[in-house]
Amino acid sequence: xxxxxxxxxxxxxxxxxxxxxxxxxxxxxxxxxxxxxxxxxxxxxxxxxxxxxxxxxxxxxxxxxxxxxxxxxxxxxxxxxxxxxxxxxxxxxxxxxxxxxxxxxxxxxxxxxxxx
Amino acid sequence: xxxxxxxxxxxxxxxxxxxxxxxxxxxxxxxxxxxxxxxxxxxxxxxxxxxxxxxxxxxxxxxxxxxxxxxxxxxxxxxxxxxxxxxxxxxxxxxxxxxxxxxxxxxxxxx
Numbered sequence: 001x002x003x004x005x006x007x008x009x010x011x012x013x014x015x016x017x018x019x020x021x022x023x024x025x026x027x028x029x030x031x032x033x034x035x036x037x038x039x040x041x042x043x044x045x046x047x048x049x050x051x052x053x054x055x056x057x058x059x060x061x062x063x064x065x066x067x068x069x070x071x072x073x074x075x076x077x078x079x080x081x082x083x084x085x086x087x088x089x090x091x092x093x094x095x096x097x098x099x100x101x102x103x104x105x106x107x108x109x110x111x112x113x114x115x116x
Numbered sequence: 117x118x119x120x121x122x123x124x125x126x127x128x129x130x131x132x133x134x135x136x137x138x139x140x141x142x143x144x145x146x147x148x149x150x151x152x153x154x155x156x157x158x159x160x161x162x163x164x165x166x167x168x169x170x171x172x173x174x175x176x177x178x179x180x181x182x183x184x185x186x187x188x189x190x191x192x193x194x195x196x197x198x199x200x201x202x203x204x205x206x207x208x209x210x211x212x213x214x215x216x217x218x219x220x221x222x223x224x225x226x227x
Contacts, residue, residue, distance in 0.1 A: 034215070043122075043206055044160075044218040090159065096213050101148050101165045101173070104216055108159040 002027040002093050006107035013081050014115050021076040021110050023065075023091030032094040033074040034104070035065055039087045047089075050074065061085070086114045118143035122207045122219035129226055135180075135194040137222050139207030142188065149190040150208040150216065151182055160206070166190060167212075202226045 003026040013019050025031055032051050036044040048059025055067040065076045074091060088111050094104040122139045129135060141147050151163040162175045164182035172182050179198050183191045190207060207219040 036218070041221075041223070043220040046215060046217065049215055094216075100212055101150075101167050102210050102213070102216055104162070106160040 002031065002095065002103070002105045004091050004093050004105055004107040006089075006091055006110050008110045009108070010111045010113065012113040012115060015083055016080050019076075019078045019081045019085070019112070021089050021091075021112070023074045023076065023107060024072050025074060025091070025093040026072065027093055027095070029095070030069075032096075032102075033065075033067060034092040034094065035059065035063070035074075035076050036090045036092065036106075037061075037087045038090065038109075044090065047076070081112075081114055083114045083116075086112055088112070118209075118217070120207060120209055120217060120219040122222055124222060125220065126223045127225070129197050129224065131199055131226055132196045135192070135197050135201070135224070137192040137205055137207070137224075139190045139192075139219060140188055141190075141209045144188070144209070144211060146187060146212070147209040148212050148216075149184060149188075150210075151180075151190065151192045152206040152208060152218075154204040154206060154221075156203070163205075164192070197226045199226050 005024045034049045035047040038044045047063050048057050050057050050067045058064050063078050088109045090109045091107040092104050119142045149166045152160045154160050166184045180194050205222045208216045210216045
C-alpha cells in the first residue's frame with residue numbers, strides 16, 4: 001500500500017526567507033508524486049508533479065521539488081517566500097489502477113505561516 | 117481549457133435531512149471523476165470515483181452515495197445526514213492516467 005508522511009504539521013517562515021517542506025512516501029514502484037496548495041476555504045491547486053525524467057521539477061509560483069528515490073522523499077522548496085504563500089500544502093503519491101482511475105494518497109498537510 | 121464547477125459552496129443542513137452536492141466538468145470528455153472529503157485538521161479521504169457513466173466505486177462504507185448521470189456530471193448524495201458528515205467536500209477530475217484537478221469545494225455543516 002502507498003502512504004505519504006508530511007512530518008511538519010506547521011511551519012513558520014519569515015517573508016523573503018527560503019522554504020523547504022518535507023514529504024516522504026512509501027510505494028513499491030516508481031510513484032507519481034504531487035504537491036498541491038490549499039488556501040483557506042478553497043480547493044486544492046496543483047503546484048507541480050513528478051512522473052518520470054528529471055528529478056528536479058519546477059512548478060508554479062516559483063516552487064520546485066526534488067525526487068530522491070534513495071530517501072523516498074519529494075521535498076518542496078522555494079528560495080524566497082512571499083506573504084501570499086501562506087496556505088496548507090499537501091504532498092500526494094499516486095498510481096494508476098487496473099481500472100484506469102488514479103489512486104492518490106495524500107499526506108496530512110503542512111500549514112505554512114509567513115511572518116513579516 | 118477545462119473547468120470544474122461545484123455547488124453549493126456552503127451548506128448548513130439539519131441532522132436527518134437529505135444532501136445533494138453537484139459537480140460538472142467542462143472542456144473535456146469521459147473524465148475520471150472523484151469525490152473527496154476533508155475533515156477539520158485532517159488530510160483528504162477519497163469517497164467515490166467514477167471512470168464512466170453509471171460506473172461508481174466506493175472507497176469507504178458510509179452514509180453517502182454518488183451518481184454519474186451524465187458524462188461530465190457527478191453528484192454526491194445522502195438520504196439522511198449525520199453529524200459526522202460535516203466537512204469540506206471536494207469534487208475532482210482527471211483526463212485519465214494523469215493529474216487530478218480539484219474544484220473549489222463545498223462546506224457542509226450538519227447541525
